[in-house]
Amino acid sequence: MKRTVAAIFCLASTITLAQDANEADVDNKDHVDLRVSVIESIVVTAEKLPSANDEEADEDIAAILDEAEESEEEQTSE
Amino acid sequence: VPNSRLALALSLLLPIAATAGYRFDTPETYLAEAEALPAWGATLARHLEERFVIQSCLAAEEHCDGRLKGLRIVLEKGENLAPDKQLRLVNRYVNKRRYRKDRRQMSLSVAQGGQAKLRNHWTTLLDFLYKGGDCEDYATAKYFLLRELGFAAEDMRIVVSYDHSVREHHAVLAVRQDDDSSWLLEIDNTIRKSRQSNYRFIYAINENGIWDHVQ
Numbered sequence: 001m002k003r004t005v006a007a008i009f010c011l012a013s014t015i016t017l018a019q020d021a022n023e024a025d026v027d028n029k030d031h032v033d034l035r036v037s038v039i040e041s042i043v044v045t046a047e048k049l050p051s052a053n054d055e056e057a058d059e060d061i062a063a064i065l066d067e068a069e070e071s072e073e074e075q076t077s078e
Numbered sequence: 079v080p081n082s083r084l085a086l087a088l089s090l091l092l093p094i095a096a097t098a099g100y101r102f103d104t105p106e107t108y109l110a111e112a113e114a115l116p117a118w119g120a121t122l123a124r125h126l127e128e129r130f131v132i133q134s135c136l137a138a139e140e141h142c143d144g145r146l147k148g149l150r151i152v153l154e155k156g157e158n159l160a161p162d163k164q165l166r167l168v169n170r171y172v173n174k175r176r177y178r179k180d181r182r183q184m185s186l187s188v189a190q191g192g193q194a195k196l197r198n199h200w201t202t203l204l205d206f207l208y209k210g211g212d213c214e215d216y217a218t219a220k221y222f223l224l225r226e227l228g229f230a231a232e233d234m235r236i237v238v239s240y241d242h243s244v245r246e247h248h249a250v251l252a253v254r255q256d257d258d259s260s261w262l263l264e265i266d267n268t269i270r271k272s273r274q275s276n277y278r279f280i281y282a283i284n285e286n287g288i289w290d291h292v293q
Contacts, residue, residue: 032110035290039281040115044198044214046241046248048265057267061167064155068148068171 100237100279103258109290112283121200122285125222128204132226145207153226164227165253169263172219176210213265214238214249220263221251221284229253235284237262239277247280 057065113119135142135150142150148171156167201215203222211219217236224234233254241248250270252260262270262277279291 032114035109035293036114036288039109039288039290040117040198042198042238042247042280044212044238044247044249046213046244046246048213048241048244048248057166057170058163060159061163061170064152064167065170065174067155068151069174071147071151072145074147 099275100235100252100260100262100277100282101258102233102235102252102254102260104289104291107289107291107293109281109288109293111287112285115283115288117198118200118283118288121202121218125202128202131204145204149207149223152223156227161229164224164229165261165263165269168220168223168227169269170267172206172216172223173265173267175206175216175219177212178210179212216265217249217251217263224251224253231285235282235289237277237279237282239279241276242278243276248277250277252282 056062112122132146132149135146136153139147139150152167152171156164159167198214200218201209201211203219205211206215206219214236221234221236225231235252236249237252238247238249240246250265251263253263254260262275264270281291282289
């Protein structure tokens, strides 16, 4: 009798724990879906135009950028 | 009265939140894998396909056309620079590209209720080099270029924030430093190292995931 009661108790506990875990998974998925939906609805609208600030580029960086620009211009003019 | 006290407390706290620098060491803000944001997941997949074109150009100059010639020079010569110079090079190279508002490009998707919604459009590196883009496209192009130069995905995130100075959402690339603080690569060639900023960080993405900063 005691064994039967213990077995039923264990079975009931396992079912309860499994249900809790499933509910937690569902809650988490719902939360993620909701947040992703909110994130998706944020439209990046700031119209910040690229502009060179006063700081000059280092010589080696400027040389690479000039070379890259020239190669693109050559390609365009060909 | 309690409501007015709460509003006062929030108004005092918000500027503090807005001036803190972006941090990478916040695992509790991780939300989901990158593909959970379909538009971003699709851009990552398209970029993966386009990498064959970039790799082919890097392997042989005759395979490069148009903008790819410039890209090849930046990647080849940039490879030998120190990491901080690589950041400056990529920042300046990308910021020279054509600015184009993407309002017309934004995907109009129909949600389950039949309601049409505007969503951000994320461009690939090649799309951006040929067609230009706006602030999130500049940040994305910097991300993909630095990945080509060997920067790790886990050290970079495209961060969408609310910019208090223009009262709109803006995107920048954040690059992690050794102390888990970050440098922000701005669209005006500045690399913001200070912890002070006008930004309230909303969310961040890279190829590994999405981080939600307003949970």
